[in-house]
Amino acid sequence: FENRLNNLRERILDQRQEVYSGLDLSFKAESAELIRQRALQAPRQISTNEAKIPQIPLQVYQYRFLDEDQTPYLVTFIESEPREAFMIDFSRNRPDDIPLASLLRSDSVNVLVPQYVLEHSLQSYDSSWLIENIKSDEAPFRILRNEFLPGALTVFTSPHNKRGQRSVSAELKNIDPNSQSAALDTPYPKSTRGLGSIHYREPEPLLANPDSLxxxxxxxxxxxxxxxxxxxxxxxxxxxxxxxxxxxxxxxxxxxxxxxxxxxxxxxxxxxxxxxxxxxxxxxxxxxxxxxxxxxxxxxxxxxxxxxxxxxxxxxxxxxxxxxxxxxxxxxxxxxxxxxxxxx
The missing domain is CATH 2.60.40.10 (Immunoglobulins)
Structure with missing residues (x-):
């Protein structure tokens, strides 16, 4: 920053008043390109607490439709795999009266062990990355692997009038206050036992021209x-x-x-x-x-x-x-x- 500031001062001295007439646009373009290059080179920032919480793999799928009023809307499928995060915590806080075999056979593990809650969330952002809307829902989940079915699935429907920025997340909680947590000395809530998130951009909305198929x-x-x-x-x-x-x-x-x-x-x-x-x-x-x-x-x-x-x-x-x-x-x-x- 100091080097660019000194460079700018030299150009202003060289150009005198002419700089205010738009002759320094090349300097602005050069600075913008340097910022872009540095942004591309910047490493991904990882929280020092991330490794302390088991990760939940996530996938997101989007489908575009029109309603009866020709208004575009988007159907978003969120799929997650909470198996590993659940098993780590279940092993630490395993109830004596719940056999693992019964959990493996269940499509809704959270019914057998209601202290576990899996929540899927969908967030929408504006152009400044400020949150516009949040939708959340509890998702039943299974822990038996199936190559054709996800561990958990939630479907959200939302208006679709632009190619906006979105994120989806999954959080596995153990709401039993007497359970042991892995999230010690972290900013996460004590009940958090697994996390996952994805940021992405929406597709272009369907065109709603009543004269076009x-x-x-x-x-x-x-x-x-x-x-x-x-x-x-x-x-x-x-x-x-x-x-x-x-x-x-x-x-x-x-x-x-x-x-x-x-x-x-x-x-x-x-x-x-x-x-x-x-x-x-x-x-x-x-x-x-x-x-x-x-x-x-x-x-x-x-x-x-x-x-x-x-x-x-x-x-x-x-x-x-x-x-x-x-x-x-x-x-x-x-x-x-x-x-x-x-x-x-």
């Missing part, structure tokens, strides 16, 4: 049920794009701004293709596994559907799913592409 983000999963689950959709959502072998793929899609014909109906075609991907990541476009065109009719200018795609015969491997929507009335089209993996 629009398609929400595709949501993949399996195990379609008749009634919606507690997690937004009536099937197991595969946020990690992983489908068990011999399961039927479920595709959730939402189409907006369809042209309504004089008879009061809208019609569109959906064509999907499933293409294999080789070990190098190349999509084999000449080896289509499935291709099918379906016709849909709606009494509105929009349609929401959970479509089952017969994929039980797919061999384990990586695939690309291509979806095209065509409005029959005005020939407008929309395309979405995603990948999924079939695992044994």
């Amino acid at each position: 629009q398609l929400a983000d595709l949501v993949l999963g399996y195990d379609l049920r008749e009634e919606p689950s507690d997690h937004f959709l009536p099937f197991t959502v595969a946020n990690n794009q992983t489908i068990p072998w011999q399961e039927t793929l479920v595709l959730h899609f939402e189409v907006y701004n369809l042209a309504v014909q004089p008879n009061g109906f809208s019609r569109f075609e959906l064509t999907y293709r499933i293409l294999p991907i080789d070990e190098s990541g190349k999509v084999l476009t000449d080896q289509t596994e499935f291709i099918l065109t379906l016709n849909f009719t709606s009494e509105e200018n929009r349609l929401t559907e959970d479509l089952e795609i017969e994929t039980a015969d797919l061999n384990p491997g990586l695939y690309q799913l291509r979806v095209q929507i065509t409005d029959v009335h005005n020939s407008q089209t929309m395309n979405r592409t995603t990948r999924f993996e079939v695992l044994e």
Whole structure:
């Protein structure tokens, strides 16, 4: 800073009054570039207390939609793995009447040991990184590992009118006042037994032009049920794009701004293709596994559907799913592409 200040003084003396006429813009640009370079070189700052609290791995997944008023909104899935943090504390404070085997079989460990609470939070920030909104919810969790299901899952729905800054966090608590804590001599609450957080940026919102065909983000999963689950959709959502072998793929899609014909109906075609991907990541476009065109009719200018795609015969491997929507009335089209993996 001292070197830059001295440099600035020399330039002001050299330029005299002309500096105020904008001739020193190059100095400002040079200073900004130096700051940017130093910011990129700065090491990640780690709290000295971070290692004292077990970390909870986190994943966040976002899907963009439009509501009935053409207002964009975002559905955020928070997945966490509190197993390690729980086991460390459970070993330290293990009740005599709770066998570990019963916990391994449970999908809601916190029901068997209610002193443990896992909380997921979603925070939104403005351009100055000041908190605009906070949402929190308790999440049931399991400790038995499952490559297809997360240890804990929470779904939040929120307005989506800009590409804002967000963070998600997970905190495991033991609210038993007589329990022993690992967080001694730290600023964390005594009840804290595990922490995790991720900072990220939202995607661009969907365009809400009523004259243009629009398609929400595709949501993949399996195990379609008749009634919606507690997690937004009536099937197991595969946020990690992983489908068990011999399961039927479920595709959730939402189409907006369809042209309504004089008879009061809208019609569109959906064509999907499933293409294999080789070990190098190349999509084999000449080896289509499935291709099918379906016709849909709606009494509105929009349609929401959970479509089952017969994929039980797919061999384990990586695939690309291509979806095209065509409005029959005005020939407008929309395309979405995603990948999924079939695992044994």
